[in-house]
Amino acid sequence: MAISYEIIQHIAVLxxxxNGWKKELxxxxxxxxxxxxxxxxxxxxHQKxxxxxxxxxxxxxELKKALELIE
Structure with missing residues (x-):
């Protein structure tokens, strides 16, 4: 079974x-x-x-709250 996906909103490249691969949110x-x-x-x-x-x-x-505690 193939997995389908649609990127609704690109938020950030971290x-x-x-090799040109990007860690993205x-x-x-x-x-x-x-x-x-x-x-x-x-x-x-975005094919792989x-x-x-x-x-x-x-x-x-919740993650955002936790990250704000990091100094």
């Missing part, structure tokens, strides 16, 4: 490696479901991806 709809925040490595053309982390809006809000 880094880029020597995006809002993505996976398999035509409600869009979630997604952090993973992507090839330049690495393993990543998908978060709900509530989880992103």
């Amino acid at each position: 880094s880029e490696n020597d 995006n809002l993505i709809s996976w398999n035509n479901r409600e869009a979630k925040y997604d952090l993973r490595d992507w090839s330049e053309d 991806m690495g393993k990543g982390l998908t978060l709900s809006k509530k989880e992103v809000v």
